[in-house]
Amino acid sequence: MPTAEPPPADRTPPAPWPRKRYVALGDSQTEGVGDGDDTTGLRGWADRLAELLAPHNPGLEYANLAVRGRLAGHVRSLQLAPALALRPDLATVVAGMNDLLRPRFDADEVAADLEAVFAALTAQGARVATVTFPDISRIAPLARPFAPRVTALNDRIREAARRHGVVVAETAHPPVVTDPRLWSPDRLHASPLGHARIAAAVAHALGVPGSDDSWARPLPPVPPPTRAGAAAAELRWAAAFLGPWLARRVRGRSSGTGRHPKRPDLRPL
Template sequence: MHRYSRYVAIGDSQTEGLWDGNDSTGLVGFADRLAALLDAHHPGLEYANLAVRGRRILDLLVEQLPLALAMRPDLITVCIGMNDVTRPGPYFDRALADLDTLHGRLAESGATVVTTTFPDLTQILPVGRVIASRVLRINEEIRAAAQRHDFRLVDLYGAPSMADPQTWSPDRVHGSTQGHILFAAAAAEALDLPGSSHDWAQPEGMRRSSIRARAHSQVLWTNNLLMPWLWRSVRGRSEGDGRGPKRPRLTRVPV
């Protein structure tokens, strides 16, 4: 196993850890969980998490990437693009071009880079059909970049565990605590950590998503994601306005 000494996570709400804990007690998330796994194998890891909810690909290029590279990490995880996928209007082609630029700069850093595709939301959410073509396009770009730049790839699309409603929070877009545990296990496999395996893709006792369950998920998505998003949009605000990263500097991983 390669020993990593400086790990920086960049991204949006998924990497920040929404729905794995809360803002009062503290968010955890897959990146925190991955950092703990790495530190358990080789104590002394320094870890920063620059992710902020609501951020898009361009935000990473402008805000997070320069800060991350200045820390000279030897490991970077990047999970970004869902806020671009769901943003209405003629912006998606530009977002994919920005993603290509982001991948190129990450490759130039010399760090090991772990990236991820997005799951097939149509398996749990009827409205997922509306953005299905965009999900396919961004996943194609992510896979191509992983092959071109020798990134470690976590391929969530098509993994049976991603169709389990228990993997997802009440808004059916962010991972639940169980989901974040699975995401961390998938990243551990991508990094070939001792004890890792592909078991995360189909955990024991998973529940298949029925038509009724998907309809219920649609209601949860509307109440917990769509309506708050519409209210913020009417006021010209973003979910991440006024927020900074939860771990802006490299520090030792807490026990």
């Protein structure tokens, strides 16, 4: 991990509002996969956050540089320079889940890439926010071997964020974040409701006027699935999503191959 010193205790944090230029960096979650489709268009939590920001930030302009399949290193090498060129005064940086799912995963390496992005954006004066990740084994039991990786990455994200004054939306802990209704059928991307909850969580962490912790409250209860029903759902998920995902990994292909950011320039909502 980088050995950057934490900011001085008397450092004055950036004034929270108003913000005029919001730039989102990341992978498929920030692009909005799971909230809309490639025919009708993707919305996603970053778009939703921009919508929450707009009433309190007249003239807000928003760019989204995220592309599905990107690793943390890609965010650093491909998205950071364009983001800096846009001179954001607010940026969100969410990446690392694609790294975590790869056979070779190094939490320190991933965190170093994220920290480099944090450092460059905050040094330019941007207010930066990120999130922690939920335990994916609570969403897809077959993903149980990845649980220690999630913990390791979250710990390092928190450490890097503290060193650079980055706001962290702690979306790892509330039980609601693993409610199946917040996830799309592939269990890798949030559903529209999940994207709305992520946007609300980041807004609350940033102190957006009118935001609160209601994003972490549980949904109304529903009857739990039977054991047979749960087992059948796991088999359907493995056949429909896990198998094709593994096949892409074996072929060395990414879901983002040939794709470009959906909103590369700052413009009004």
